Amino acid sequence: MKHIAVIPGDGIGKEVMEVGMDILDAVSEISSFDHDAEFFDIGSERYLKTGELVTEEEFDSLGRKDAIYFGAIGDPRVKPGILEQGILLNMRARFDQYINMRPVTSWHPFVPLKKHFDFDICFLRENTEDFYMGAGGVMRSGKKVEVNVKRMLYDLRMNVDPVSLPDDDFAFEIGLLSKRGVERFADHVFKTAEKRGEDKVTLVDKANVCTHIYGMQREIFSKKAEEHGISLDFMYVDAMAMAMIVRPHTFGTVAVPNLFGDILTDLGAQLQGGLGMGASGNINPEGVSMFEPIHGSAPDIAGQGKANPIAVVLAAKMMLDHLGYEEMGTLLRNAVRKCLDEGKSTPDLGGKLTTKEMGNEIKRAVLGL
Numbered sequence: 001m002k003h004i005a006v007i008p009g010d011g012i013g014k015e016v017m018e019v020g021m022d023i024l025d026a027v028s029e030i031s032s033f034d035h036d037a038e039f040f041d042i043g044s045e046r047y048l049k050t051g052e053l054v055t056e057e058e059f060d061s062l063g064r065k066d067a068i069y070f071g072a073i074g075d076p077r078v079k080p081g082i083l084e085q086g087i088l089l090n091m092r093a094r095f096d097q098y099i100n101m102r103p104v105t106s107w108h109p110f111v112p113l114k115k116h117f118d119f120d121i122c123f124l125r126e127n128t129e130d131f132y133m134g135a136g137g138v139m140r141s142g143k144k145v146e147v148n149v150k151r152m153l154y155d156l157r158m159n160v161d162p163v164s165l166p167d168d169d170f171a172f173e174i175g176l177l178s179k180r181g182v183e184r185f186a187d188h189v190f191k192t193a194e195k196r197g198e199d200k201v202t203l204v205d206k207a208n209v210c211t212h213i214y215g216m217q218r219e220i221f222s223k224k225a226e227e228h229g230i231s232l233d234f235m236y237v238d239a240m241a242m243a244m245i246v247r248p249h250t251f252g253t254v255a256v257p258n259l260f261g262d263i264l265t266d267l268g269a270q271l272q273g274g275l276g277m278g279a280s281g282n283i284n285p286e287g288v289s290m291f292e293p294i295h296g297s298a299p300d301i302a303g304q305g306k307a308n309p310i311a312v313v314l315a316a317k318m319m320l321d322h323l324g325y326e327e328m329g330t331l332l333r334n335a336v337r338k339c340l341d342e343g344k345s346t347p348d349l350g351g352k353l354t355t356k357e358m359g360n361e362i363k364r365a366v367l368g369l
């Protein structure tokens with residue numbers, strides 16, 4: 001019996017998660033996969049009522065689960081960053097989910113490129129460091145700013161104490177990479193390439209500008225590449241954005257730091273047909289991992305039954321793979337493929353089905369009906 005924590009969250013997160021749970025139930029019905037689900041009322045509604053984001057009891061309880069299945073968070077009524085940092089980034093950091101795995105594969109005929117390319121890219125986005133540390137502040141009138149970053153690997157406290165501060169306010173955001181953080185990320189990346197039977201890894205960065213953090217990252221990756229006997233290509237992130245459009249088929253395992261990874265994988269989702277197709281796994285190989293669509297709460301379409309539930313289903317596929325039920329994971333992928341082949345889709349892919357209808361079609365395919 002696998003114990004799954006379910007956090008539908010906000011906006012279309014709630015709508016797609018209904019489909020996600022239906023699909024998981026269907027998988028349990030027809031296979032040896034057996035699960036129970038505990039729902040967590042985490043998201044904007046509760047925050048607006050009580051001011052609570054994630055309580056300590058919830059963290060404890062989430063930490064004891066086999067996996068977390070997450071919808072989306074974000075609400076236009078709440079100041080940007082409060083829910084994102086307080087809920088999603090906090091969970092990634094607290095559970096030390098240092099890998100964000102985001103597959104980008106060609107879901108024909110929805111790939112919006114003129115030429116026909118078959119591609120299967122495995123983006124591994126570092127998920128706890130870089131410009132996502134929350135390490136920043138505003139320097140005003142000569143006052144020093146204390147910056148604290150707490151991760152499972154370390155508890156780092158710094159003072160940013162200006163020696164000379166021109167007559168202005170300066171906001172800053174520190175991008176940090178730790179040696180140990182990069183080493184474990186690199187190990188996971190090379191192991192993934194090995195598992196995928198590839199002899200090359202691409203590391204994306206901006207080492208020509210952010211020379212300190214990405215310079216150190218290149219050194220560590222180069223050393224690890226030698227250790228693993230795998231070759232390493234470097235790509236600057238600007239060139240990578242272009243290359244993903246003109247030669248997506250030339251990439252396999254791609255390692256990318258947190259912020260650039262966020263951006264490139266939205267581009268990657270669109271290459272697959274849209275944000276409604278992009279799934280992700282926030283992985284801690286030794287702890288609890290969390291699976292979610294890469295899209296957000298989509299306030300522009302929330303409550304209208306327009307959301308594409310494929311991303312949440314593919315996130316369930318990743319969760320099943322992770323829990324050792326690869327056969328069921330493959331079944332989910334095939335069910336999605338079958339529905340698309342039969343012309344069934346939501347409006348974002350040119351179809352007419354509602355979220356629930358699309359979910360029912362996928363469920364029928366899972367059940368072999």
Ligand code: NAD
Nearest residue numbers: 072073074075275276294295296297298300301307308348
């Ligand atoms: P978004 O991903 O919510 O939406 C971007 C665009 O894609 C919108 O036009 C939306 O309608 C469309 N879209 C997204 N998912 C779709 C789906 N499944 N089917 C069809 N269309 C879909 O990004 P945004 O609008 O920039 O952000 C909205 C809120 O979500 C913000 O508060 C943001 O911080 C948050 N957010 C949360 C997550 C997350 O929970 N993982 C991810 C991204 C953004």
Ligand code: IPM
Nearest residue numbers: 084085088089262294295296
């Ligand atoms: C994502 C989202 C998050 C991120 C936000 C909501 C914090 O965009 O999962 O891609 O930037 O990682």
Ligand code: MN
Nearest residue numbers: 262263266294
């Ligand atoms: Mn994103």
